[in-house]
Amino acid sequence: MSKMLDSTIVTTALPQIKSSLQITSASASLIISIYMIAIAIFIPLSGWLAKKYGNKTIWLLAIIMFTISSVGSGLASNLTLMLSMRLLQGFSGALLVPIARLIVLENTPPQNLLKMISYVIWPALIAPAIAPFIGGVLSTYWSWRLIFMINVPIGMALFISGNKVLQHDIDRTDKSTSFDWIGFALISLASASLLIALEIISSKKVLNMLAIVLLIVFISSTFGTVKHLIKATLPLFSIRPLRFPSYKVSQFGGSMMWLTVGAIPYLSTIFFQNACHWSAIKTGAIVLFIFVGNIAIKPFANNIIQKLGFKNTIIVSLFLIFFTTFMVGMLTGQINQFCIIAILTLSGVGRSLALTAYNGMSLVEIPYDERNSANTLAAVSQNLSQGIGISLVTICFSVLNQYQSVLNAYRSTYILLGIIIIVPIIEVLTQPRHLGVVEESKLN
Template sequence: MTDSHRRGTATALLVAGCFFMEMLDGTIVSTAAPQIARDLHTAPTSVGLVITAYLVTLAVLIPLSGWLTARFGPRRVFLAAITVFTLASLACALAPNLGVLVGTRVLQGVGGAMMVPVGRLVVLTGTAKRELPRMVAYIVWPGLVAPVFAPLLGGLITTYASWHWIFLLNVPLGVVALLVAHRLIAPAPRDETPPLDLVGTLLTCTGLAALTWTAHLLSDQAGGSAAQTVAVGAIAAVALTAAVRHLLRTPHPLVNLRTLDVQSFRASALDGSLYMAVVAALPFLLPLLFQEVFGWGAVKSGAVVLFVFVGNIGVKPATTYLINRFGFRPLLIVSTLGLAVTTTACALFTRETPVAVIAVVAVLSGVARSVGLSGYATIAFSETPPERLRDANALFATSHQLAAGLGVAVTAVALRGGAALTDGTRSAYAVAFVVLGVLCLVPTAGALRLHPAAGDAARTVVPAQSRVTQSTVSDSRKSD
């Protein structure tokens, strides 16, 4: 293994660790909400602002990551992001009241919004196409592990320590990440940077903030009136529509939407986002089912959900081989269909269902999640031209971040709809699981439409019947 190869692997693992911190902090706080509310003398529902402030900041600032990287260089932005995230985590732990905690969470979101997209861009620009499956496999696992691990870790921390440790854990991890990044990531020459697209920034950030806030209102039963939700949703729709029109017409857009012309990237950004919505919703819905319907404690509930993690990690060493052996299209068809089936199967769970059966379904769901997310995260950049890599990375990060929040919102709405249409709490959960299962069939349909050779540029082993001329591959990138 060459020095550059080892450095690339180490950088991918570093970004994976940063991704884990970012994802964990986006999900674990909900577990500690009652304890935070008691300590800060506020209502538990008000603690929802702590979660939403973080998610809104991530969604708003991620699109800026591409321009900031071009302007200041990836090393400088990445190191600054880790520093801000770590210091903000310490400030969160020391917050004396809810207002300060919300403000420090916004700062934490500023660091998180730059930390992972910029780190992933460093890995992508230094990786040959054939090495993408292996490198992406390292980066993807935190997105799978953190939401599953968060309920158990949050339960343990709030049971045996205090909520402050949710944030204090980031401090030593952030210090180590900063030292490693300073050593690993070398300064890179900066390209000539066009002026910041101020109109695009204003429209895009406003639209994304409003959309994320709409998702919060939908997912929080006490979050706001129907009129408020509709009004914020309308602002999101108007701002994002205007943003798309502007970004397609301006010569130097904040994010180049024409990157979506590449079919493989379009599949990852659109179908992959729907898939991510279902993936993010399950760690939210399963613990609620176990605790509200089955009457389990937080620790037992979190421990059973960890079987999803077993499936994630169990298949992870094989994902690169599976991509190289079978190609992206078959794997995405099987993984999306597998997640749809296992999610729908959760609708059949009752108090009498043996834990072993639940565990098996959870493991199979974890396998589907791992293979599917690895496939979408790899095919996204497999055929993207180098000059559009920065835009593709920003679009990918933004769409998947939004999808995670929207998945929870869709689940909450399905739960309330199920409660209105049925006569029991368990039936409401069954409706929610079925809705998520049906939603996951949309990416299955998208995978069926993929060109058989889509993503072959990132494969090491390409079957003879899949080898096509460069012109054919280029044609497969375009929309039909």
């Protein structure tokens, strides 16, 4: 939850941080981008570290580092210290969520995966929606420094409960596991070059030579990564889980879906503030209704999936995301706020259903011994998609705003997100009706 919050909550408080540290807007944006880049680079480490030293050991260590780096960020008096702490936050955050998922996945039989996944994805659903509200309240009435300090009690509670509840899994570790330095370097190069290129384009508002070079590096290193992971004897993680249709669909379609829904709370926050001229608190309170939609459908999500099946549930939820994305883009500050609340709530319903279905379906066919690799690959694609989504809407708005009014530029950006969601809709429509259904004999 803390890791998810910190990826979005800082956005609302950037003006106050910029003023307090006396830095430029470009430097302030680094506070967000360095965190996202660090997460993208170090997520592939999570699976290997868990395999070598045990899930519990690495998870508890990650909590300690995340809490310490949160305190450091909250006390930072200059940009250098802030960026150093955010880098450490990104590193520890890259371990927290994947290993937490892995702890659940390695101890859950296939027939119970849907139920367990529905609980595991709650932080991903909740944090982006409540972050703008929390950030707005803290930065308006108290101090932006409290945005980081709230991680301290959360971290302490997680450490105490985790140390008490989790069992040491030393018998599952493999001390002889060698580290795939080539795979790690290639994956890190691909992730970092893409996110840095997008950051340059969004801040400079132009595709300059450095951005072009970085995009070429991204394409080359991506091909190199795939080739290496296929041929390596002991890769950083295996891509063999992609041979299962349900997992393959969840990774491609799920990534495209994450690109859209991951960007909507961020885009809506700046849209309501800049185009509708709402305060940070009012904006956060309205965006919070995405979270209300998440909660409202959650008690019924598993029953809906069991009744409709994974395929039909995903189709319904994606169409709901598609229509509400377009509708949010058509909003103005003069529209009745109850109408805005209804649309955002429906957006949250679609978001919750889609994430539950995609995540619940992704691992039903994956054997226990391949869940570490499947979980690592899923974490990499999900975080990259979220980072790409935020960068993409920033670039789109920056470019369009040079030719359109602020309001129309935001509307066009929402339309782009709506068009993107068509891709996973087409993909899932072409899948067989029994997608994600595993025969009872295979569950035992």
